Amino acid sequence: MAAGIASCTKTMDLPGLPQNKITLYKVVNLPDTVIYGAIDNVEKTITVYVPFYYNMAVIDPEITLSEGAKLSERALPVSVNAQDVKYTVTGADGSTNTYALKIVNQSISSLEVDWLTTDEQIASPVGVLPNIAGNFQSRNAQAVSVELAKQGSGEKVSLVMDAAGLEPSGNSYTLFNPPIPATIDTGYYDVTVSFAGHSSKISRPVHVVFQQPDLLIPSREVKQGGEISFTAFNTVFVGLKSASVTVNGLTYPLSIVSFDRLNMTLKTPDNMPVGVYNYTATYNFEFEGWPAVSKVGALTVTSK
Numbered sequence: 001m002a003a004g005i006a007s008c009t010k011t012m013d014l015p016g017l018p019q020n021k022i023t024l025y026k027v028v029n030l031p032d033t034v035i036y037g038a039i040d041n042v043e044k045t046i047t048v049y050v051p052f053y054y055n056m057a058v059i060d061p062e063i064t065l066s067e068g069a070k071l072s073e074r075a076l077p078v079s080v081n082a083q084d085v086k087y088t089v090t091g092a093d094g095s096t097n098t099y100a101l102k103i104v105n106q107s108i109s110s111l112e113v114d115w116l117t118t119d120e121q122i123a124s125p126v127g128v129l130p131n132i133a134g135n136f137q138s139r140n141a142q143a144v145s146v147e148l149a150k151q152g153s154g155e156k157v158s159l160v161m162d163a164a165g166l167e168p169s170g171n172s173y174t175l176f177n178p179p180i181p182a183t184i185d186t187g188y189y190d191v192t193v194s195f196a197g198h199s200s201k202i203s204r205p206v207h208v209v210f211q212q213p214d215l216l217i218p219s220r221e222v223k224q225g226g227e228i229s230f231t232a233f234n235t236v237f238v239g240l241k242s243a244s245v246t247v248n249g250l251t252y253p254l255s256i257v258s259f260d261r262l263n264m265t266l267k268t269p270d271n272m273p274v275g276v277y278n279y280t281a282t283y284n285f286e287f288e289g290w291p292a293v294s295k296v297g298a299l300t301v302t303s304k
Contacts, residue, residue, distance in 0.1 A: 017066075019091030020071030022046065024064035025227055029077070036161065037061070037101075045100050046087070048122035050054035050080050052107040052196045053138035060101065080105055091258060108137060116174060121206040125236045126259065129159065129178040129191070134171040136180075141166035143196070146178050151205060157184055182236050182261040211235045215264075215286045224304040225270040227275055236261040239288030246301065248273060248280040252260030263282055268272055268301070276300045 018041075022079050025037035025046045033054075033064065050056055060079040065071065072088040081190045085101040111136035136144065141164040148157040160249065164178045175193070188205040216233045229237050243254040243266050250273075256264035281299035282303040 013152075018095070018097065019066045019093045020069055020089045020095045020097035021066045021091075022063055022064075022087060022089060023066060023181060024096075027238070028062045029058070030061035035132075039099070044098060045102055045267070047102045047104060049106055050106045050191070052105065053140070055140045055143045056080050057137070061129070063087070063191060066091060067088055067166055072096075077304050078103070084094075107196045108135060108198065111135065111193065111200040112195070113175075113193045113200045113202055115202060115204060121204060123180050123206050123208050124211045125180055125182045125184050125235065126206070126232070127180050127211075128176070131178060132175040132178075132193060132201075132202070133169065133172045134175060134193065136166055138173070138195075139166050141175060141178075144175060145194045146175075147183075147192045148208075149192065150185065151188045152209070155185070157181065157189070180208065182232075186210055196219075210238050211272040213237050213240075213285070213291055213293060215277060215285070215293070215295070217295040219298040219300075219301040221302065222268050222272075223302050224272045224274065225268060226304065227265055227267050228254070229263060229265045232262050237264055237287070240292070241286040241288050244284050246284070246300075247275070247277045247280065247299070251284075270304070272301050274303050275303050 021041060022039055025039060027035040027048060037048040039046050048059060050059065054263050058079055060077045061075050061212055063071065069089050069091045072090060075090060078085050082103060087101065088096055088097055088098045090096050106243040109136065113132055116131035116133045116196055123129050142161050144161060144166065146159040147281045159178045160176060165176050167174055186208050190205050193200055202269045212235065214233045215230045220228055220230045237259050239255060240259045243256065244251050245254055250274055252269050254268060257267050277299045279296055279298050280296050283295045283297060284292055
């Protein structure tokens, strides 16, 4: 007797693809650059790595979902320090899925800085700090802070970095042009640089010294006995003792009304001769401890 074996085939439908997924997460608030988030559909996380050299305060996400799905929340900008951001996706079939956002701020492990040259480092009020070399890995000088601490007194001066620059140089970066304020005292200052959560003190101090006072002499018009003002040029005024102006071969004193590091106000004498002295007025300024400064300018004197 022959035995027969019957076979049958059963067709089973595969489970449908989830309709509640985030399929793409990208950060779009950087010019010419996009950062993509790493989506883990097992752990339900989105990880975004933010390099420190972008100096971002927030990330602005653009989110792509499964076809027909919707986010329960708007995709708003997120602080790079946020720790509790979640996205809930509702699929077209009504199912939901929740993702936790993880932002990883990448940074240098430590900050190493030193003067670019081995010479004695000298700076002056209204000048700039000597160039500093460091492993900044960034072109954003405004993300750097520089603090000077005067040796002996500990007086601290924070530099405003608006005019400073930061450029790659060989295997390092160079910080240049941090401006020195006009009001700083002379002396030796320790220099501490801070960046990306790290601080480092340069081993050698900077010596802040005064320079020869100088000023511009633009065209001026003044009444007899009136006041006339001048502004310092690439330096500061220190120890102003006297001022005078010579016209028609005669010298007239200009009494000091007031002066500070950047400006001086002088008073002309009542007997100052009326006239137009087109770059024939010779000014003389005496500063304590410095050679006299002589300047020729245009001066018009009118009667009072």
